[in-house]
Every structure is written in C-alpha cells, then in structure tokens.
Amino acid sequence: MEELSAVDGLAQLSFLLQRMLERRAGEHDLSIIQTRLLGVLRDRRPTINELGRLLGLDKSSVSGLVERAERRGLVARSPSPADGRSVLVTLTDSGRALINGAAAQFEGDVTGLLEHLPASERHALTRVVSRLLVAHAAAEGVELFPGR
Amino acid sequence: MEELSAVDGLAQLSFLLQRMLERRAGEHDLSIIQTRLLGVLRDRRPTINELGRLLGLDKSSVSGLVERAERRGLVARSPSPADGRSVLVTLTDSGRALINGAAAQFEGDVTGLLEHLPASERHALTRVVSRLLVAHAAAEGVELFPGR
DNA sequence: TATTGTTATACTCTATAACTATA
DNA sequence: TATAGTTATAGAGTATAACAATA
Numbered sequence: 216m217e218e219l220s221a222v223d224g225l226a227q228l229s230f231l232l233q234r235m236l237e238r239r240a241g242e243h244d245l246s247i248i249q250t251r252l253l254g255v256l257r258d259r260r261p262t263i264n265e266l267g268r269l270l271g272l273d274k275s276s277v278s279g280l281v282e283r284a285e286r287r288g289l290v291a292r293s294p295s296p297a298d299g300r301s302v303l304v305t306l307t308d309s310g311r312a313l314i315n316g317a318a319a320q321f322e323g324d325v326t327g328l329l330e331h332l333p334a335s336e337r338h339a340l341t342r343v344v345s346r347l348l349v350a351h352a353a354a355e356g357v358e359l360f361p362g363r
Numbered sequence: 364m365e366e367l368s369a370v371d372g373l374a375q376l377s378f379l380l381q382r383m384l385e386r387r388a389g390e391h392d393l394s395i396i397q398t399r400l401l402g403v404l405r406d407r408r409p410t411i412n413e414l415g416r417l418l419g420l421d422k423s424s425v426s427g428l429v430e431r432a433e434r435r436g437l438v439a440r441s442p443s444p445a446d447g448r449s450v451l452v453t454l455t456d457s458g459r460a461l462i463n464g465a466a467a468q469f470e471g472d473v474t475g476l477l478e479h480l481p482a483s484e485r486h487a488l489t490r491v492v493s494r495l496l497v498a499h500a501a502a503e504g505v506e507l508f509p510g511r
Numbered sequence: 512t513a514t515t516g517t518t519a520t521a522c523t524c525t526a527t528a529a530c531t532a533t534a
Numbered sequence: 535t536a537t538a539g540t541t542a543t544a545g546a547g548t549a550t551a552a553c554a555a556t557a
Binding site: 226 | 370373379380384473474484489492496499
C-alpha cells in the first residue's frame with residue numbers, strides 16, 4: 216500500500232480536520248474565528264487585549280469580532296471593575312449553548328474518523344501526538360494546558 | 364505525564380500546522396488560499412471552474428483570487444484552445460519560484476517539529492496517519508493521490 | 512505619558528445575482 | 535437553452551493609524 220510522506224500526511228490531516236471544523240461551524244453560521252472566540256470564552260472572561268493575545272489578532276480586529284458576536288447575542292461586554300479602560304467579554308447562555316453543541320459535533324466527527332483505526336493504533340496515535348505537542352510546547356517555552 | 368485526549372490532541376496539532384503554514388506564507392505576502400491556489404497550479408493547468416472545484420470556492424471567488432494573483436505576476440490566464448468560453452490558469456516562473464520556496468520552508472518546519480520524536484515514534488506516526496487518511500478517503504469514496 | 516478600546520480606512524476573501532459571450 | 539467567466543454588490547475578517555478615555 217502506498218504511504219504518504221510524513222509532511223504530506225500531516226498537512227493533509229490538518230486540512231481534513233479544518234474542513235470538518237469549518238463544516239460544523241458553518242451549520243451554526245459560525246466562522247472558524249467566531250468558533251475560536253466562543254471556545255476561548257468557555258472558561259475565561261478576558262479583556263479585548265487578552266483576547267487579541269489568545270487569538271493572535273490586533274485589538275481592532277477583536278473589537279469588530281466581538282461586536283458582531285454581540286449583535287447576535289452570543290457574547291456580552293461588561294466594564295472591568297479593576298480598570299476603567301478595560302472591557303470584560305463573556306459568553307451569554309445562548310453563546311454557550313451554541314459552542315457546546317458545535318464542539319460536541321466536532322468531537323463526534325473526530326471520534327468517527329478515529330474509528331477507522333484499530334484500537335491499538337488509535338492509542339498509539341494519541342500517545343505520539345501528545346508527545347509531539349508537549350515537546351514542541353517545551354521547545355517554544357509555552358505552557359500547553361492553560362493555553363488555547 | 365499528562366496526556367491530551369485524542370480529539371484535543373488532533374485539534375491542537377491541526378491548529379499548530381495551520382499556524383506554521385500561515386506564518387511561512389505570510390513571509391511571502393501570501394494568504395493560505397493564495398498559497399493553496401499556487402500549490403494546485405504546480406502540476407495542473409485548470410480552468411476557473413476546475414479551480415473552484417479543487418479549492419471549494421464559487422467561480423466568482425476564484426475569478427477575484429486569480430485576478431489578484433495575476434496582478435502580482437504569479438499566475439497567467441490564457442484562452443482555452445478547446446472551448447472559447449474557458450480560461451486556462453497557469454503558474455508564471457515567478458509564481459513557481461515563490462510556491463516552491465514556501466513549500467520547502469514549510470516542509471522544513473514540519474520536519475523540525477517531527478525531530479522532537481525518536482525515530483521509531485516518527486515512523487509510527489507516519490504510518491498511522493497514512494492509514495487514517497487512506498481509510499477516510501476510502502470511506503468517502505475519494506481517490507487520495509490525484510486530489511489536493 | 513502610557514495603555515485600553517473604538518473608529519476610520521483600506522484591502523482580501525467570500526457568496527449571490529445579473530450579465531456577456533460562447534456552446 | 536446551457537455553460538464559462540466576469541462584474542456589481544454586500545458582508546466578514548484583518549491590519550494600520552488616529553482618537554478619546556482612563557491610568
């Protein structure tokens with residue numbers, strides 16, 4: 216059986232997963248970046264600036280992103296008690312329901328994908344991918360688990 | 364050592380690879396979709412319609428995409444000899460040099476990432492990812508190697 | 512003075528709908 | 535009539551620069 220190179224295989228896998236995510240997000244009228252925004256807010260209440268750091272965007276881009284999500288009732292802005300210049304962004308109940316549903320569907324997709332493998336290979340994949348991410352995070356000096 | 368779930372690990376790996384690709388593309392002032400356009404043209408001379416199918420875009424989106432790439436001298440349009448309504452899109456020498464350089468850099472990034480693993484695990488990863496993609500392609504009824 | 516967030520501006524990317532020119 | 539491609543239009547997403555409010 217033909218085998219892809221390591222680079223090609225990982226690249227194709229990455230595109231496949233992104234397509235799965237995009238499709239599920241699209242079913243809820245969410246873009247990938249809106250999905251990431253809601254995902255980040257599941258366990259945080261960040262300022263606009265912090266969101267920019269978490270998502271890798273300029274604060275002006277975050278401003279517009281949050282504005283559009285707020286218009287749809289998915290997030291809310293509230294003034295920061297600690298700093299009068301800052302704004303805290305939070306998920307609304309509706310936003311939380313939406314992201315939880317989309318995340319569950321995506322997890323189902325990936326689980327379904329992995330069912331093509333025998334259990335032993337599935338476990339091997341999980342273990343090796345974990346090690347790879349941990350080693351990469353260590354090399355970059357980034358903490359893996361608090362990040363997103 | 365803490366281990367990520369299969370779904371989380373694959374999702375994070377996918378985002379990591381996309382960030383690597385985006386960074387390298389950005390160094391050449393390319394977006395991911397422009398990079399994919401040039402990549403597709405490396406071994407094809409498609410019409411606008413075929414590009415739409417390959418990239419998953421509407422023909423009007425492809426029209427603009429090609430227009431911007433042409434303005435930068437990366438691709439060229441030529442009339443189809445077979446059908447007077449069609450246009451064939453080809454890579455210019457400059458476009459080919461650009462995509463080859465970016466692809467080589469990205470491959471270097473992924474190779475560097477994989478060097479965090481001992482050779483035995485690297486080979487295991489390659490083999491399992493290959494099988495996963497082959498099984499998924501078979502399940503979807505798609506040929507893996509001609510596609511992009 | 513420095514920082515936080517918003518706004519104005521400009522560009523890429525995308526889809527839908529209307530158009531033209533071929534077939 | 536049907537298809538290939540372009541264009542007009544509208545909107546999301548992004549960054550830079552300028553700004554107001556607060557620190």
